[in-house]
Amino acid sequence: MTVSIQLEVNGKPVQAAVEPRRLLVHFLREDLGLTGANIGCETSLCGACTVLLDGDAVKSCTMLAAQADGASVTTIEGLAQNGELHPLQEGFWEKHGLQCGYCTPGMILSANYLLAQNPSPNDEEIREGLKGNICRCTGYHNIVEAVKYAAERMS
């Protein structure tokens, strides 16, 4: 049995028939080939799978593809515009906010949501805003720097 869904992914309309139990993250990664969102756990804790759903940061492992029917999804692949890196992408590069990069798409999209809510967060607000995303490599020090860099660039 499948359900049919219609949504927008990175600005493009998508139609698909999916198993009702199919997770949004598997739909994005395996059906659409958007492998930027990663999977690091099955308990909704690591945040590696974070995408934007109608502008909100959501853990795409914790949602069914069917629930995204009618929504607009942005993945890391859709963040750069016209070949220009998003300031957050630049910030992570500039400030060495990533090592293995596995957490990075989720981290950047969570930070994107954070900056949408609070365009000039202080260190503590950045740390509070990103606590749903685990990074095992960086010790977070440079992630904070990366987000500050982006906030400055965007203001």
Added chain:
Amino acid sequence: MAGVLGTSIKRREDPALITGRGKYTDDLKVEGMAHAAIVRSPYAHARIRGIDASAAEALPGVLAVLTARDVAAAGIPGVVPVGWLLPDLKTPAHPMIAADTVRHVGDAVAVVVAEDRYLARDAADRVAVDYEPLDAVADVVAALEDGAPAVHEEAPGNVAFDWEIGERESVDAAFASAAHTVELDLRNNRLIPHAIEPRAVLASYDSSTGEMTIHMTSQNPHVHRLLMTLASLGMPEHKVRIVAPEVGGGFGSKIHHYADEAIVGLCSMKLDRPVKWTATRTETNLTDAHGRDHSTHCALALDADGRITGLRVDTAAAMGAYLSTFAPAVPTYLYGTLMSGQYDIPAIHCHVTGVFTHTTPVDAYRGAGRPEATYVVERLMHLAGDATGLGPVEVRRRNFVPPDAFPYQTQVALAYDSGNYGPAMDRALEMIGYDDLKSEQASRRDNGGKQIGIGFSSYIEACGLAPSAVVGSLGAQAGQWESADVRVHPTASVTVYTGSSSHGQGHETTFSQIVADRLGIDPEAVEVIHGDTDLVQFGMGTYGSRSAAVGGSAIARSVDKIIEKGKKIAAHLLEASAEDLEYEDGSFRVAGSPDRSLALGDVALQAYLAHNYPDDLEPGLSATSFYDPANFTYPFGTHVCVVEVDTETGSIELLRYAAVDDVGNVINPMIVDGQLHGGLAQGIGQALWENAVYDESGQLVSGSLMDYAVPKIHNLIPFELDRTTTPCPHNPLGVKGVGEAGAIASPAAVVNAVVDALAPFGISHIDMPLTPEKVWRAVNS
């Protein structure tokens, strides 16, 4: 290019990773790919009475269910080997798939292959295994007790090995005449590595060629190929290609050869089609080799002046249910040999018992033995500061190996090549503002309320296990050199093939800097290839903070060979003698005649044309090196942690963390700092939150991120870093290694800080992790 070494060049790895284009193993999709799901034991110890796979096989889309029987029928070796042998080491077989007995929760008993990932999982749940549960023992101390359930018949008393280093008699004598002694019983808590990318493999066998390509989460593809073909699948080594695509962190967990990757290889061979398996977090936590898990009694003897006269250490180290790849080396040659720390200690004895338990195997995890050793030494030094009245700073200073004593032969085999420990301590004190903190602490002690504590850790590290002949004599079943093939193309751009294999460390950037600096060219003109056994000559991979010191040195050697050869070609072209040629800033020049010179590109082109060429020289401009270091490198440093402890609730707040590290010459400071940050987070995590907890029946009760507390961003603080620089004297780059320093130093610094805060309560030790409950209980007992 001048100034390229020691510069924070942005990483060339990043553009792919920040745009989602980087391909990790699970991102790969190939034609005809099927999916595997592994059926695992829910018991820590049980006999398998039977397996009924019919319900799984009946599901449409299920392609195969394999068990130990199929491994036997395939006529392959079918085991997971251990790669480091100690005298009298018990090496019970570790079958790829358990045949009649399971020995830890997560032990593989069957594998299901299906057309789809979800279907494979459904089918795995339908495999009915009839278990007869047996008594299990998960605790390292309990496993040594009389009558403890046996993990392996071949290992009476659950003892895998009994190992010692140093001289017991001289240590006994030191204690007999000591003015001060301190002692401690401690646990070094078991950790789960938690690379955020779970382990994964995509094996593609093709019966028409007899070849198999395996993409997998690997820190060392050649080592994986060797172990996979030799011990597990019985395939010819040259018929298997292992590729490590982007790898999402490892910290040791992706060094080891595991059953699961071999099982997936077997599935692909049986089905003659590509098969992918990606561990869930729970699976990866049940099967990635864990770290630490020691129970230790240790004691330090000092004379009336506070000089150390003897150190005694007795450790029971868990091996888990089977011996993982390098497991026996970790609590022995990477632990006992580090017991001298930064100190001149005249007598040391360290005894280690390796213990089988019904748990996930234990092996190298970031630091591997060295954090455990540092924890022992630095906890004792903290106590010694109290016992002698000298305090934590002076007792350390008084015992530092003095700068003029290098090379310094320790009592536990290692010979430190270089060091200068005082300045790192000085700088750390200055950064942290020690005197002000001491007065703040004194006033809080007088006034009550939240207490602050200051903890030190002056650590030594040994990076880049070496040389091969020595590690071989100690039981390694592998060499510890590294390889580099450097090829200068006719247009003077360069490709480097390195046996190191990056999984987040930024080798491509760093190694291009090494070549650019030595060859005097733009780093952009250098490509770095790694992680593919078909492209790269045999290499040992990335672990033990070895990549810069060993892998980087191999590259430097190859570049030097290229320059030597280039000089001969240039000399021929310039009609000069090769001895008169110099190489600088990308040009070969005749010494003393600056106008007689040729650019690297001119020489490279001529090397490939070979039209006007020296008779005795082969064409081409490339060089391969297998660099076998003369010794380990010995990074060191002093870390200081400041905490605030709420004695009412037991909660701990990190206030400051300052680290002064000496990792030798630095190639890319930004990357070096990043390595330290990551190591610090893991070490602080061990001290405060992380713990792999098994219950008495051998269930891993902290097996998910719900209950295993990997540090999150709001738990940590900004780190304050600085460096001293004492170059390594025996490698061409003067570099030492930095990947593990943070994880080695920080647990002791944090625990010393908390214990310091609680000194007014008469508390001298709390075992890690220092949860609020443990702190509260200590304060209230």
